[in-house]
Amino acid sequence: MANRLAGATSPYLLQHADNPVDWWEWSAEAFAEAKRRDVPVLISVGYAACHWCHVMAHESFEDEQIAGLMNGGFVAIKVDREERPDVDAVYMTATQAMTGQGGWPMTVFATPEGDPFFCGTYFPKANFARLLDSVTTAWRDQREQVVQQGANVVEAIGGAQLVGGPKAPISAELLGAAANGLLKEQDTTNGGFGGAPKFPPHMSLLFLLRHYQRTGWDEALEAVRFAAERMGRGGIYDQLAGGFARYAVDATWTVPHFEKMLYDNALLLRVYTQLWRLTDDPFARRIADETADFLLRDLGTPAGGLASALDADAAGVEGLTYAWKPAELVEALGDDDGQWAADLFAVTEKGTFEHGSSVLVLARDIDAADPALVQRWRDVRERLLTARAERPQPARDDKVVASWNGLAVTALAEHGLLTGAESSRVAAIEIATVLAERHLVDGRLRRVSRDGVVGEPAGVLEDYGCVAEAFLAVHQLTTDGVWLERARVLLDVALAHFGTGEGGFYDTADDAERLVTRPADPTDNATPSGLSSVCAALVAYAALSGEPSYREAADAALATAGPVIGGHPRFAGYSATVAEAALSGPYEIAIAAPAGLEAPLLAAAHRHAPPGTVIVAGEPDRPGVPLLADRPLQGDVPTAYVCRGFVCDRPVTSPDDLVARLTR
Numbered sequence: 320m321a322n323r324l325a326g327a328t329s330p331y332l333l334q335h336a337d338n339p340v341d342w343w344e345w346s347a348e349a350f351a352e353a354k355r356r357d358v359p360v361l362i363s364v365g366y367a368a369c370h371w372c373h374v375m376a377h378e379s380f381e382d383e384q385i386a387g388l389m390n391g392g393f394v395a396i397k398v399d400r401e402e403r404p405d406v407d408a409v410y411m412t413a414t415q416a417m418t419g420q421g422g423w424p425m426t427v428f429a430t431p432e433g434d435p436f437f438c439g440t441y442f443p444k445a446n447f448a449r450l451l452d453s454v455t456t457a458w459r460d461q462r463e464q465v466v467q468q469g470a471n472v473v474e475a476i477g478g479a480q481l482v483g484g485p486k487a488p489i490s491a492e493l494l495g496a497a498a499n500g501l502l503k504e505q506d507t508t509n510g511g512f513g514g515a516p517k518f519p520p521h522m523s524l525l526f527l528l529r530h531y532q533r534t535g536w537d538e539a540l541e542a543v544r545f546a547a548e549r550m551g552r553g554g555i556y557d558q559l560a561g562g563f564a565r566y567a568v569d570a571t572w573t574v575p576h577f578e579k580m581l582y583d584n585a586l587l588l589r590v591y592t593q594l595w596r597l598t599d600d601p602f603a604r605r606i607a608d609e610t611a612d613f614l615l616r617d618l619g620t621p622a623g624g625l626a627s628a629l630d631a632d633a634a635g636v637e638g639l640t641y642a643w644k645p646a647e648l649v650e651a652l653g654d655d656d657g658q659w660a661a662d663l664f665a666v667t668e669k670g671t672f673e674h675g676s677s678v679l680v681l682a683r684d685i686d687a688a689d690p691a692l693v694q695r696w697r698d699v700r701e702r703l704l705t706a707r708a709e710r711p712q713p714a715r716d717d718k719v720v721a722s723w724n725g726l727a728v729t730a731l732a733e734h735g736l737l738t739g740a741e742s743s744r745v746a747a748i749e750i751a752t753v754l755a756e757r758h759l760v761d762g763r764l765r766r767v768s769r770d771g772v773v774g775e776p777a778g779v780l781e782d783y784g785c786v787a788e789a790f791l792a793v794h795q796l797t798t799d800g801v802w803l804e805r806a807r808v809l810l811d812v813a814l815a816h817f818g819t820g821e822g823g824f825y826d827t828a829d830d831a832e833r834l835v836t837r838p839a840d841p842t843d844n845a846t847p848s849g850l851s852s853v854c855a856a857l858v859a860y861a862a863l864s865g866e867p868s869y870r871e872a873a874d875a876a877l878a879t880a881g882p883v884i885g886g887h888p889r890f891a892g893y894s895a896t897v898a899e900a901a902l903s904g905p906y907e908i909a910i911a912a913p914a915g916l917e918a919p920l921l922a923a924a925h926r927h928a929p930p931g932t933v934i935v936a937g938e939p940d941r942p943g944v945p946l947l948a949d950r951p952l953q954g955d956v957p958t959a960y961v962c963r964g965f966v967c968d969r970p971v972t973s974p975d976d977l978v979a980r981l982t983r
Contacts, residue, residue: 328769329399330716331367335376339386342397345406353394353431359458359465360433361393362410364425366401367716368565368578368628370637371441372424377635378444385448392455393428400425401627401720402767402776405827408838413472414438428454433835434469473835486822487881489874489898497888497895498530498539504889505542509571510549512889516576518566519550521586522843522892528593529899529930540597547594550587551606554671554678557641558664559704561609562617563587565631573671574678577638577713578631581618582846584610585726592734596926602686604738611734611743614727617715619746622771623753624719625727634711641707642676644668651706652699660699718769721758721778722846724750725785732792737925744796751793754786755805762808780826780849783813787856791863791933798935800943806860813853814872822875824850841880847893850876855897862907862933865945865965870901877901900931904963906981910936911950912957920959923974927981 323343324336335342343349345362353360363380365372379385389395400407400423407425413435415421421440426447428437442450457465487493501523504512512520524543531540550556553572555564563583564575591607594600618625633639643666649657660666664679671677685696728751735744757773758765764778764786778786787809794802816828819839826838826849841850854873861870880894888895908924910917917936924934933946941947946965952958953970959977960967971977 324397328718328767328772328774329367329402330714330718330769331365331372331399331401332397334367334373335380335397338376338380339383339390340380340395341386341390342395345396345398345403349394349396350431350433356394358393358431359436359454360429360431361389361395362398362406362425362427362429362435363395364398364400364407364410364427365423366399366628367714368580368630369423370576370578370631371422373632373635375424375441375447379442379447382444385444385451388448388451388455392451392458394431401716401718402774404766404781405779405831405834405838408826408840409834409836410435410438412836412838412840414440416472416475430466430469432469434466434473435835436465436469436472484879485882486878487885488878489881489884489901491902493881493885494530494895494898494902495534497884497891498527498536500885500888501527502538502542506570507545510546511572515570516566516568517555517570517572518845519555519563519583519587520546520889520892521583521590522847522896523889524590524892525586525593526888526892526895526899528590528597529896529903532597532930533899533903543590543594544598544600544603547591547603547606551591551602552681552684554680556606557613558679558681559700559707560613560617561606562613562629563610573680575638576631577641579613579617579629580845581614581625581627581720581723582726584614584618585723585730586846588614588727588730589733592730592737596737602684605686607734608738608740611731611740614731615742615746620717620719622719622768623757624724624750624768626715626717627720627723628716630713630715633713636711638672638676638678640710640713642670642672642678643703644670644676647706648703651703656695656699656702659695660703663696663699718767718774719753719758721754721764721766721782722785722852724754725782725787725789725852726846728754728789729785729792732789732796736796747789747796748793751789751802754789758782758786759805759808763812764809777828777831780813780817780824781846781852783809783817784849784852784854784856785847787813788852788859791856791859794863794944795933795935798937798941798944798947800941803860803863803943803945806856807864810853810856810860810869817849817853821879823879824853824876841894842883842887842890843893844890848880850880851891851893851897854880854894855900858897858901858905858931859933862905863935863946867964873897873901897931903930903932905929905931905933907946907962907965908932908934909946909950909960909962909967910934910957911939911947911952911960912936913938916957919974920957920972920977923977924959924981927978929981 324332410427417438429435527539555567555572555575588610591603595603645661665682666677731743731747765773766776767774787806790802790806817824857869857873884891910920958970
């Protein structure tokens, strides 16, 4: 027997390639080996940036005695949840059903058929050793009960899928109830929703921004502004280099769990960009710009595309890179600036983190300060960054995940269009090209690539939705019809291979590997669900192409998510965001203009467009751009057409008239 992970593409699996555990990758061969040996399967699921995954690895998987118990009584399978979200979803549902909670590392004991019969998350070494003994004994002496338990769990998690469940068509009343429900859970002291641990509620904030635009409800905008300000000034935001950590362990956004994930930062880039668009708040603009810079600087990979995450740990210590003591600030900056920085960043002798260290927060509003103070702050940041670069740095999970890169493309395209940031515009196109040329293989998406080589795992529904939405964003950025066609290819696959037949979607294709159940989760959690991301692309594609069947498919799917939107809005943020666009129209804006003359009308359209509006600008009747068909210039000057369902108002030629049309 031997550890089989050395040839894996996943950085997470490679972290375990030197364990004395005889790890297998997820494969039919692993389950066949368990059946041949007549032993249960131990499935360990995690991801490369996960702090507690590292802890369990160091305590248990690197220990010869524990490894001996695992090797003797089990076939051990290591799974990267980011490569195989389908496997993760099935066993996470089982874990939550059996324990009432979930998380990573996830530890699952299953039959050789894959039926889970005991689940948990992190186990300390001594507890894990006792558990291994207990499961081995139960498998030997109580086999019938163990197998029956597994069958019962599979039946339960199959029944937990919301396929064929109740529906609620999208309406103003439903979205109003969702917005009210969110604000009832608002933390009016610290911003955001609920208590500790506190995750950035990016999708809920996107929904509230669109809800404010459509309804004018000021409380929705204020909830977003308050949460965005508290997060951006908190320790969850890297006050030196930009970028958000995964979550805060407290309710005040002070101490983060330090890993930085691509998907969080992509979605938060959209939040801060859109908040700036609606308010002109310089703080929101700064955070948006710095987050875009973080994505491109720290997550860009040499082979193209963006890496998945930065680790929570450095040199085996959580937060080592990021926490400071007052004396360390003085050492880096000198007495005067060191004391000034300690006051500005709330670094005290007592500390807010471990061992008397503090996570930097921005204790005062610096964006509205006088120019000399802002310059001092910028200088201090740069010097602290230089000092921080001498510390151990977090490892990077450099695999490129299709759906998360799709989220980033959409965010960067919006940021580039709205702010004029050329680096964001260029990156959106380059990353989308990587997805189109590397991840799209024989008309089907692959989920991951690394070092320029595409992996084997098939794309799941969220990959199709997020990448299709990204292609549509680039179509609007470039007015190149090839991106519209690429999005159509992906949406046609989603409709043909992922549909439930009742309006909803499964998360895996009908020709994908068979698991013990076929996951179909409509809820938005850390990332948009497959259903909501596909709906976003369907709504936008229908508006850009004028093909109503795609809109009909979106409306039917959104209705399956309607009960979640109305009853549990914190778990339907992206579905509600898409629903706001659908309820608004969405508007379609076509700007017919000779090359280079569209800028004034285009800027007005982007700054004032209603929720979810699609916008294209180019010469009339440009091939591959249906929205520009039969849109002539008026008097040989750039002309804007404001439409819904391809039915247009009278064209306008001045930015002021366009703004009046959009804000009436």
